[in-house]
Amino acid sequence: MKKANKLAVLSMSAVMLAGLIGCSGNSGSGSGPAPSGGAAANDANSAAPAKKFDGVSLRVVTANHPWTEALKPMIPEFEQATGMKVNLEQFFEDQLTQKLTVELTAGSSSLDVFMIRPLQDAKLYMKNGWVADLTEKSKDTEWDFNDFSEGSVSTLMQDGKLYGVPLITEREILYYRKDIFEKNNIQLPQTLDELKAAAEKLNDPKNEFYGFVARGQRSPAVTQFSSFLYSSGGDFIKDGKATIDTPEAIQAFKLYGDLLKSYGPPGVLNMSWPQALGVFAQGKAAMYTDADSLYPNMLDPQKSKVPADQIGFAVFPAGATGQKPYNVTSWGLSMNSKSKQQDAAWEFVKWATNKENSTKIQGAGNPGARKSVWSKPEGTKAFPQQLAEVMDKSSQIGVGHDRPLVINVGAARDLVGTVIVTAITGGDVDKTAKEENAKFQALIDKEK
Incomplete structure (x- = not known):
């Protein structure tokens, strides 16, 4: 009985000493509750120290x-x-x-x-x-x-x-056929004028091969048209004012429209990205402008007839104000x-x-x-x-937007797309741009 009491005293003394000096170590085999405070926090066999967001x-x-x-x-x-x-x-x-x-x-x-x-x-x-x-x-x-x-x-x-913080980005780039350019001794277009000249030279509709393809469907075409607009010195809105009827914008509309009207495939007005990409991937176009995120479709032999090593990628060509693709x-x-x-x-x-x-x-x-x-x-x-x-x-x-930055984006895209369709079909671009710009301004004013 005396021996047992002596052991108990020694055990209690050890626990008290551990609490005083804050040392870590084995907690012993006692069945009582673990000591609180610093000893418990530093005890190797106790729970880890609380983290800032514990319980959240x-x-x-x-x-x-x-x-x-x-x-x-x-x-x-x-x-x-x-x-x-x-x-x-x-x-x-x-x-x-x-x-x-x-x-x-x-x-x-x-x-x-x-x-x-x-x-x-x-x-x-x-x-x-x-x-x-x-x-x-x-x-x-x-x-x-x-x-x-x-x-x-x-x-x-x-x-x-x-x-907010950006997670996923994409840019408009130029996809082109390396083999076709090499065969025809054509340099990669550095400007939009050079792109048009290359499209004209490579266009061969009798053999179902076209110089250029891109989206032509009214609303989907707007995002890819945007890089043509920025590189020509225009934008959709400036200082709260609609600007799709400025000389710079009209020049961009006419260029985009002429490329698809004169050097694009039939049915371009019905083409969003899957259809336009399909034309290029089936080996029927020399150049294609669209988002860089679409590239896996072209490198997949199950989806593309063009050998992957013959597909080139280039920065969007420069217009009057330089290279301004969307990013x-x-x-x-x-x-x-x-x-x-x-x-x-x-x-x-x-x-x-x-x-x-x-x-x-x-x-x-x-x-x-x-x-x-x-x-x-x-x-x-x-x-x-x-x-x-x-x-x-x-x-x-790159420019940080590829469409008008308004709340009613769908309606705005339809207005801009109407001018694009007019340009592709050879209509009066100046007149249509003026009319759609007035409607666009009314939309902007209403949102204010």
């Missing part, structure tokens, strides 16, 4: 997109590092838009982070106050906001404030302004879009917006070398 459950709503698929395997690392639980929800594009509109209109605070389509939705979301202002948070020097290309962030900004953000990441977990939400956004993860995600074939990633072999390994170089240069010089 973050709701993140995304699109069914390759970007999401590339990020998902990395999320457990984020949860482990922060103590956060990420509840990821994925939807098809139209479902996502509908879900976000319903929840944000209702003022839901349960939604924390979500993917956004800047070109279609940002204007409305910013006007309604649905997206959180990230301006101050984005000043984190380690995260480095300045690493994002200027064009990619422009549609996520308003009045100098940032409302747009098709998907961004924003935070709900009503979320009650702003710091946790930003922690996720910052992590998902940091340099390291952006490199991994782009390396999986998802073209992003960080300038530094385009300069890394790990960031460009998924793309053909020539294409990666073209994408990099285009993102440096």
Whole structure:
């Protein structure tokens, strides 16, 4: 009995000593509760120290997109590092838009982070106050906001404030047939005038081969026409005024229309990207301008009759004001302004879009917006070398929108597209541009 008491005293003394000097080690086999305070926090067999976001459950709503698929395997690392639980929800594009509109209109605070389509939705979301202002948070020097290309962030900004972070970008480029150019001893067009001259020389409709193909369908054509517009010195809107009837715009309409009317395939008025791409991929056109994101379709032997090594990629040719292809953000990441977990939400956004993860995600074939990633072999390994170089240069010089930046984008595209169709069919471009510009101005004024 004396021996047992002696052991108990020694055991209690050891515990008290451990508590006083804060040393770690085995806690012993006693059945009593573990000591609290510093001893428990530092005990190797006790729970790890609390993390900043322990117990936070973050709701993140995304699109069914390759970007999401590339990020998902990395999320457990984020949860482990922060103590956060990420509840990821994925939807098809139209479902996502509908879900976000319903929840944000209702003022839901349960939604924390979500993917956004800047070109279609940002204007409305910013006007309604649905997206959180990230301006101050984005000043984190380690995260480095300045690493994002200027064009990619422009549609996520308003009045100098940032409302989202770009995830996926695309640019308009020139696709061309290397073998056809070499056979005819034609140099790669550096200007739009040279592009037209090459299209004229290579056009051979009697043998069902055409000098140029692009979208000709009214609304879908607008985005690809935009690079012709910018490179000619025009734009859709300037200082709140519709500008699709300026001399620069009319010149661009006539050039685009003439290329498709004189050197394009039959039925071009019914062509969106699948049809126009199909003409090029079937070996029936020398040149094609469209988004760089479409390139996998051309390199797939199941979809293309043109050998992959005969397809060239080039920066969009220069017009009167130089090379000005669009460089747009098709998907961004924003935070709900009503979320009650702003710091946790930003922690996720910052992590998902940091340099390291952006490199991994782009390396999986998802073209992003960080300038530094385009300069890394790990960031460009998924793309053909020539294409990666073209994408990099285009993102440096590109314009950040490929359509009118208004809330009612569909109606605006129809107005611009009407002028494009008039140009393709050989109608009175000047007259139509003036009429559609007046309608466009009324649309802009109504939204104000």
